[in-house]
Amino acid sequence: MKDNPLISVVLPVYNCGEFIEEALKSILNQTLDNFEVLIIDDASTDGTLELIKKYKDSRIKIIEKKENSGLIDSLNTGFKISKGEFIARMDGDDISHLRRFEKQYEFLKDHPEVSACGCWIEHIGAVKGVSKYLENHEDIQAHLLVSNPMALCATMLRKTAYSSFSFRSDSKHYEDYDFWVESMWECQVHNLQEILYYYRIHAYQVSTKWKNKQIEGDQQLQLKLFKKLNYNERMFSDSLIRKLIFSNESFRLSEFKKILQWFNVLRKRNLEYRVFEIKAFECVLDKLRRRLVRDTFLTNKRGERNFKKRIGLLLYLSSSEKWFVINRKLREKYKLIFKSR
Known part of the structure; x- marks a missing residue:
């Protein structure tokens, strides 16, 4: 792995042994390969870590947490220690299109005014479908009033643009939405209008288990945005x-x-x-x-x-x-x- 990778992939994992190998392969086989993979394991108990350690790829760096401290802590750790000019988010039970990094990087390179580049996502697993997110910053920003308009797990970000932002501990289960609400008035965003990420729906994921908590948090954020007026x-x-x-x-x-x-x-x-x-x-x-x-x-x-x-x-x-x-x-x-x- 290069000392100064172009991209840092922040991949928090917790008990996703059933899917982690498919997720890792979709990262390691990207057409743009100048990256490090920061895998932050949140004290998994299902053999996830053992499966990851089978991969002898110099781009992989494993951070083992001794105690389970949650996704927000893992995200903040990953963002803090990343060395890349760009940060690509990824979840351990999902799949990235093999040209995802290439396409998002090319867009950010060609549009220096944009700080984060997302994409459409296809739902796989228990629920099928496609989330077609809005394209331009102004539309995405306004849509914050009704829902989370970008999938952070499918986004590439300029590290310097988001250096003053972090995932807040009181936004548990809606931390992605909160991150956009806090940052979108300072950082311009864009969604590529094509599917570059495959988001898995299953009974064990956080967004399924804590759906009501997530809805409550979403409503708090939406009220906060309306009050800007x-x-x-x-x-x-x-x-x-x-x-x-x-x-x-x-x-x-x-x-x-x-x-x-x-x-x-x-x-x-x-x-x-x-x-x-x-x-x-x-x-x-x-x-x-x-x-x-x-x-x-x-x-x-x-x-x-x-x-x-x-x-x-x-x-x-x-x-x-x-x-x-x-x-x-x-x-x-x-x-x-x-x-x-």
């Missing part, structure tokens, strides 16, 4: 926003009216403060509003079946939203009529 938090309380935006709870007419006011206030505040790029922010607000309308009038997710109440709610919608709801309801009615014939 400096709206009146007494008028628009966290409990109101959680109820109408983050849950499927039933709500009162007055609450529905107030959350529509909140959308308008956010739009005006962003025009004033320019926290988010205008067009990207408008897209996110429209998405949130459409979801609220759909869940209230079309899916029955909130268990709202009171006809008079629905008519009352309908009056507060825009003309286009009213037409959307009425049109969908008429289509549903016609389908039922024709089906019964």
Whole structure:
């Protein structure tokens, strides 16, 4: 291994013996091979470490932790001791496309203003599918308001750009999302519009076991981002926003009216403060509003079946939203009529 590798692969592992060899092979066989592999073992008990030690590749450096101290500690250790100009994240149960490093490095080399380069990911294992993340920084940044818009495990980063950031100990189970929320106003990001990473879904992974904790953390981060727009938090309380935006709870007419006011206030505040790029922010607000309308009038997710109440709610919608709801309801009615014939 070279003393000054171009890339440091930060690979935290804990009891992933079933998948670690496939993960390691996808790294060691990359078309761009100027890298070190920092494997931080979090006191595995399933033979993971023994499988790793079978590989006699000089690019591999193993850090053995005597006690299990968690993923955040492993990530911070890996980022701190990395020697590369770039850091490529990877998880021990996933697979990287063999040209992933090459393509992400080439993009970062050609775009010095960009600090991190991600990609689309394909889900393998228990759940199939593809996560097609947004491409440009402004859209990715605005999308932080509704979900984690980049897979950190599939990202390559400039080490110097992120030297002042770390994974916070109080962000356990949502540390990736928190990392982006903290850094994205200083570091520009980009997602390549192709699948370069294969993310494994299985019952033993942290994101499956701690799903509820992760959702709670995600909501805290989203509230924090909305508050960048400096709206009146007494008028628009966290409990109101959680109820109408983050849950499927039933709500009162007055609450529905107030959350529509909140959308308008956010739009005006962003025009004033320019926290988010205008067009990207408008897209996110429209998405949130459409979801609220759909869940209230079309899916029955909130268990709202009171006809008079629905008519009352309908009056507060825009003309286009009213037409959307009425049109969908008429289509549903016609389908039922024709089906019964």
